[in-house]
Amino acid sequence: MTDVERLLTEYKEAHQGGGDADPRPYLARVSGVDRELLAGLIDAYLEEAPRRPFAAAAFASSRAAPVAEDVERSLAGAGGMWPALLPRLRARARLRRSELVAQLAARLGAQGQQDKVGLYYHQMEQGLLPESGVSETVLEALGKIVDSTASALRKAGQMPAPGPPRTDEGAVFARATYGEPAAAAPADESELAARERRAEEWDEVDRLFQGGA
Amino acid sequence: MAEFEELSERQLGDLSDEQLVDYLRRAREAGRHDAMKPAVAVLVYGYWDNLVNRARLKLRSDADAEDVAAEAVASAIVSAFDGKSVGEFRSWLHTILSRRIADWWEAKEQKLDKTRLPSEHQGDEEVWGREPSVDFEGEALFARQCVRRALEELEDPRHRRVIDLYVLGRNSAAEAAGLVGDGMTEANVHQISSRFQRRVRELLEGGDTSD
Numbered sequence: 001m002t003d004v005e006r007l008l009t010e011y012k013e014a015h016q017g018g019g020d021a022d023p024r025p026y027l028a029r030v031s032g033v034d035r036e037l038l039a040g041l042i043d044a045y046l047e048e049a050p051r052r053p054f055a056a057a058a059f060a061s062s063r064a065a066p067v068a069e070d071v072e073r074s075l076a077g078a079g080g081m082w083p084a085l086l087p088r089l090r091a092r093a094r095l096r097r098s099e100l101v102a103q104l105a106a107r108l109g110a111q112g113q114q115d116k117v118g119l120y121y122h123q124m125e126q127g128l129l130p131e132s133g134v135s136e137t138v139l140e141a142l143g144k145i146v147d148s149t150a151s152a153l154r155k156a157g158q159m160p161a162p163g164p165p166r167t168d169e170g171a172v173f174a175r176a177t178y179g180e181p182a183a184a185a186p187a188d189e190s191e192l193a194a195r196e197r198r199a200e201e202w203d204e205v206d207r208l209f210q211g212g213a
Numbered sequence: 214m215a216e217f218e219e220l221s222e223r224q225l226g227d228l229s230d231e232q233l234v235d236y237l238r239r240a241r242e243a244g245r246h247d248a249m250k251p252a253v254a255v256l257v258y259g260y261w262d263n264l265v266n267r268a269r270l271k272l273r274s275d276a277d278a279e280d281v282a283a284e285a286v287a288s289a290i291v292s293a294f295d296g297k298s299v300g301e302f303r304s305w306l307h308t309i310l311s312r313r314i315a316d317w318w319e320a321k322e323q324k325l326d327k328t329r330l331p332s333e334h335q336g337d338e339e340v341w342g343r344e345p346s347v348d349f350e351g352e353a354l355f356a357r358q359c360v361r362r363a364l365e366e367l368e369d370p371r372h373r374r375v376i377d378l379y380v381l382g383r384n385s386a387a388e389a390a391g392l393v394g395d396g397m398t399e400a401n402v403h404q405i406s407s408r409f410q411r412r413v414r415e416l417l418e419g420g421d422t423s424d
Binding site: 016020063067 | 222225226230237241242243244245246249250253254255256257258259260261262263265266267269270279280282283284286287288290291292294303307353355356357359360361364377380381382383406410413414417418
């Protein structure tokens, strides 16, 4: 058995035994073409590996847990992939949320309403703000801060399109947005009229985050 | 409203990837966001380590590998709700991961074009970032191409099955021989495996996988 075969076997045993199975210590034990060969074989092995059986305790403490939460928010919310994307873009830009909000407020000329901008941005990260209401001005400003583009952010916010309103016990909490319910359609004429009244009371920041265009 | 029957965690674990995605679709259609959570968890947890470890082979840091893996798994699951036919979920997921890794390197190169390199600006790496380790990037990406090429060259479907079961799979040589059957022996499995790895090595040393 060659070094590569032995290391591949060892790696597969470690992988099947559970745990992290970081391949890099195995690669470090060979060099040159052997190392490349081992890297290619481990890569192909991982691509074919079946789904790991679910273990609730291991999941709760794993890095997969917050990722799953973001994905679930994306599927359940009104802002497409923003819950999965925006926190990551912010982390890549090495910005705390407060720092991003301060920059965003400044770019929008709303330094005096930083708290309000912060609440709206929070709703974007949580999937509570419908993408259609967020203006190009906001997305352009945000794109410049997190090294993305308005069109990429728009596209992410549209995918997937919002689903039907939730019917489970969490439905009440999902409506806790700044100005009005997240994605729910107006139930009747009185609610529509109330919305129109609220829209008349909007200031520039409300219009930027809820008025679209 | 679509009829929806909530499943237990154990029942979800028994579903195939495609059945899980279908379950998620139905839960979403029924507005049952609470029921979506465990199904998303089963999918994400099930592939997380494999995705991160594949990314570790091609990127420099754990943070980068986890970032790219998170983006890939989110994109793969969400795109299944976008009217796209994604085929086999696992294959789709790994394809997206490979694309995201390529995007990561492309973005890195574009950024480096716009900035000075640390070697031009000694002692200030935090500001300018590290230079790319091109050898490291090439190592795993090119190696994977060579493995693919060597797999494509296998003309005998039994030999391909041996590689899938024994080299890239979880079976011993004896198990692989038994599963392939048709006179395949443990010694044959070792021979086929050695020949395959020799071919990948030739392709790696040749430095070219084009026809």
